[in-house]
Amino acid sequence: xxxxxxxxxxxxxxxxxxxxxxxxxxxxxxxxxxxxxxxxxxxxxxxxxxxxxxxxxxxxxxxxxxxxxxxxxxxxxxxxxxxxxxxxxxxxxxxxxxxxxxxxxxxxxxxxxxxxx
Amino acid sequence: xxxxxxxxxxxxxxxxxxxxxxxxxxxxxxxxxxxxxxxxxxxxxxxxxxxxxxxxxxxxxxxxxxxxxxxxxxxxxxxxxxxxxxxxxxxxxxxxxxxxxxxxxxxxxxxxxxxxxxxxxxxxxxxxxxxxxxxxxxxxxxxxxxxxxxxxxxxxxxxxxxxxxxxxxxxxxxxxxxxxxxxxxxxxxxxxxxxxxxxxxxxxxxxxxxxxxxxxxxxxxxxxxxxxxxxxxxxxxxxxxxxxxx
Amino acid sequence: xxxxxxxxxxxxxxxxxxxxxxxxxxxxxxxxxxxxxxxxxxxxxxxxxxxxxxxxxxxxxxxxxxxxxxxxxxxxxxxxxxxxxxxxxxxxxxxxxxxxxxxxxxxxxxxxxxxxxxxxxxxxxxxxxxxxxxxxxx
Numbered sequence: 001x002x003x004x005x006x007x008x009x010x011x012x013x014x015x016x017x018x019x020x021x022x023x024x025x026x027x028x029x030x031x032x033x034x035x036x037x038x039x040x041x042x043x044x045x046x047x048x049x050x051x052x053x054x055x056x057x058x059x060x061x062x063x064x065x066x067x068x069x070x071x072x073x074x075x076x077x078x079x080x081x082x083x084x085x086x087x088x089x090x091x092x093x094x095x096x097x098x099x100x101x102x103x104x105x106x107x108x109x110x111x112x113x114x115x116x117x
Numbered sequence: 118x119x120x121x122x123x124x125x126x127x128x129x130x131x132x133x134x135x136x137x138x139x140x141x142x143x144x145x146x147x148x149x150x151x152x153x154x155x156x157x158x159x160x161x162x163x164x165x166x167x168x169x170x171x172x173x174x175x176x177x178x179x180x181x182x183x184x185x186x187x188x189x190x191x192x193x194x195x196x197x198x199x200x201x202x203x204x205x206x207x208x209x210x211x212x213x214x215x216x217x218x219x220x221x222x223x224x225x226x227x228x229x230x231x232x233x234x235x236x237x238x239x240x241x242x243x244x245x246x247x248x249x250x251x252x253x254x255x256x257x258x259x260x261x262x263x264x265x266x267x268x269x270x271x272x273x274x275x276x277x278x279x280x281x282x283x284x285x286x287x288x289x290x291x292x293x294x295x296x297x298x299x300x301x302x303x304x305x306x307x308x309x310x311x312x313x314x315x316x317x318x319x320x321x322x323x324x325x326x327x328x329x330x331x332x333x334x335x336x337x338x339x340x341x342x343x344x345x346x347x348x349x350x351x352x353x354x355x356x357x358x359x360x361x362x363x
Numbered sequence: 364x365x366x367x368x369x370x371x372x373x374x375x376x377x378x379x380x381x382x383x384x385x386x387x388x389x390x391x392x393x394x395x396x397x398x399x400x401x402x403x404x405x406x407x408x409x410x411x412x413x414x415x416x417x418x419x420x421x422x423x424x425x426x427x428x429x430x431x432x433x434x435x436x437x438x439x440x441x442x443x444x445x446x447x448x449x450x451x452x453x454x455x456x457x458x459x460x461x462x463x464x465x466x467x468x469x470x471x472x473x474x475x476x477x478x479x480x481x482x483x484x485x486x487x488x489x490x491x492x493x494x495x496x497x498x499x500x501x
Contacts, residue, residue: 020454036440037440068410072407104414
């Protein structure tokens with residue numbers, strides 16, 4: 001069954017890789033380094049809430065979290081499989097990787113749509 | 118420039134030893150010699166028992182693929198001068214069973230090649246009276262690089278996935294499938310899709326890219342595979358649509 | 364193939380080398396490939412950080428401030444430095460390889476790889492600017 005989903009999983013991997021490549025460097029540089037190190041002023045809670053009230057922003061953030069999670073899950077699954085030659089655990093690895101990505105997606109959606117407005 | 122150079126060549130004689138061993142030979146160094154010339158010198162003058170495949174000695178037949186200093190190369194295109202100083206290591210191609218010395222068994226590849234139907238598939242043949250199948254230069258360009266494959270197997274030897282997953286259909290077979298898929302005269306894309314997108318198809322490829330790097334004919338099998346992944350995924354997507362014919 | 368073969372003097376034993384679990388250390392390009400694949404860990408890591416950020420924002424201003432403070436700890440700062448390098452490596456290899464997978468044809472002629480890659484880099488610049496704009500305008 002997992003095999004029939006392979007083209008779809010590859011599409012998710014590609015979409016996630018593109019999102020991560022185009023958007024993560026900027027987001028990471030700001031959120032992970034510039035803001036915490038004080039190089040730049042982080043946005044206030046109010047500003048972020050205002051941004052997130054837009055349905056488009058919610059979709060953007062959902063894609064920003066979910067697609068790279070699936071990208072990472074897919075690539076990591078193949079790395080474990082090929083790199084460590086864990087063929088006998090293939091179903092378990094797939095379940096853990098994609099399951100984690102699904103869980104992350106669900107948590108993101110829940111948080112995003114819990115914001116009033 | 119040295120007078121001689123040492124070649125360290127894999128010997129595997131199953132009637133004598135259980136494991137391959139290296140044997141060193143000192144061959145004359147000539148500026149215009151390739152590794153194949155050195156091997157032929159060994160066979161003609163030094164050790165007639167050395168076994169290896171070769172044919173055209175000019176890079177079009179694909180017979181003389183071996184590993185030179187760890188890299189898959191056509192030995193007729195690998196100059197001794199590029200591999201100085203010695204000893205130059207000559208080994209059989211990776212990931213194939215070694216029959217003897219530098220000779221490997223290619224049955225697996227031939228079997229996989231046949232699976233992808235590397236010929237023009239027509240649902241309907243034109244009558245002779247209707248004339249030829251005509252093709253513009255642009256239509257030729259669409260598949261020409263992939264038609265340059267000489268079945269030398271260097272790409273299989275470079276592909277770690279082929280080593281880890283013997284069922285993987287492999288770079289050359291997929292490139293050749295694409296050569297026909299993109300030929301405007303061909304109507305067999307749907308038939309090949311089942312083979313390529315199914316079990317033991319191309320989805321084990323993780324775009325390492327080594328296959329295209331070692332290809333002596335610039336076929337770019339890695340590109341062929343990634344393009345096919347996109348096409349297969351698009352096709353999969355279309356089968357989801359309720360109005361599509363599956 | 365050869366596992367079922369019966370070896371005779373006329374069909375001697377073929378030799379199959381077992382692929383070592385350290386195959387990816389045997390060649391430089393293989394090692395670079397595995398590093399590229401391991402960028403998936405950094406990508407997943409930052410996706411989870413973003414998830415945490417969103418949940419903190421949704422939970423309220425104090426949760427958000429605590430999250431920002433957490434990001435400022437030496438542990439997270441060093442994780443982010445490493446993650447940033449890996450994410451950059453992912454982006455660069457992704458854009459350089461994109462033209463191989465997505466062949467663009469204009470009027471039958473293939474658009475050169477360098478242009479397709481260049482367009483990707485251009486989009487990267489524009490989008491990064493947009494992200495900075497939205498997050499910095501206050």
